[in-house]
Amino acid sequence: MAQNPERRTALVDAAIEVLASDGARGLTFRAVDGRAGVPAGTASNYFASRNALLAQAAERIHVRLRPDEATIAAMVRTRPEPSPDVLRRELTAMYHRLAAEQTEYLALLELRLEAIRRPEVRASLTATIRGNLERDMASHRESGLPGDDTAVVLFYLALSWLIVENLTLPGVLDGHDADRLIAALTDLVAAR
Template structure:
């Protein structure tokens, strides 16, 4: 059967919305059809199994989380000379952008849990997230900003868990301002980049 790629994307987006709202147990073909506003049976025509639907959602999730090409191009065009201050501003902006995408992060958490039990979902989500991390590492290398590949991985882990913690259990970090934590993280990266001394982040 010939399938419409745009309809397939709509169904994957609907699956992400259902995952965020109802959890993995609530992800059924019927629920996805209802969320997408398509006739009953549409999702099952596009995906051979629930695992296939989950794998497609895993591939789609980081497309939704990434900024669009126009936003990236404008950021690169207006980026000042590399410095710890620029790194801090970009990390802070990234944190607030991603923290605002609660639906996608909740769905991603559900997909992570499903990946433990479902090899197809694990393979799809691993490939997607690994590719995203490698893009971030490559972009950081080209930027000239402080930090090496290991620092990029550490920043990825720190920001990811900061978002998850504040999204799911905000009381754990009560009293710890996210922006101040990101400033401290940037200072640590800058200090590693200049091992002879601690480098303050300029405003």
């Protein structure tokens, strides 16, 4: 197997793009090579199987979705005193940042569907998402913002599905502004 880490990352990024545009059925080594702009056969030199490529895409997609460390540090450094209002503003900003990442979310939906049928993808995606959720709970506890670990899980579930709903069936929530929904959820959870 080829070992160039930059090329491997570029191929995984191309796989994410193919998943978003063509779905899991369209994810072939040839399609990945074409999207990455590399010679035919390159992806098959880097990944032993399609499942291996899918598993690495399941890990990589969250790197693409997560803000860089400098952005996180700046947000924490400039955060005002913890309050329900600060929590609402941060959740609303997170929603808008993530909702703008349509390629990543479409690819993530495809990966979730593949996880039903492919244990390797399920294991990779479960470990990655579970690790992110654990990190988010720890960060929330350290922040002093209102809500416990259960609140963080509720925010994760609500924001994830709000993004999916608006991405896949935007008319379903006509008349329901996302910012107001997030504010109402924050009020409910912070009032616990």
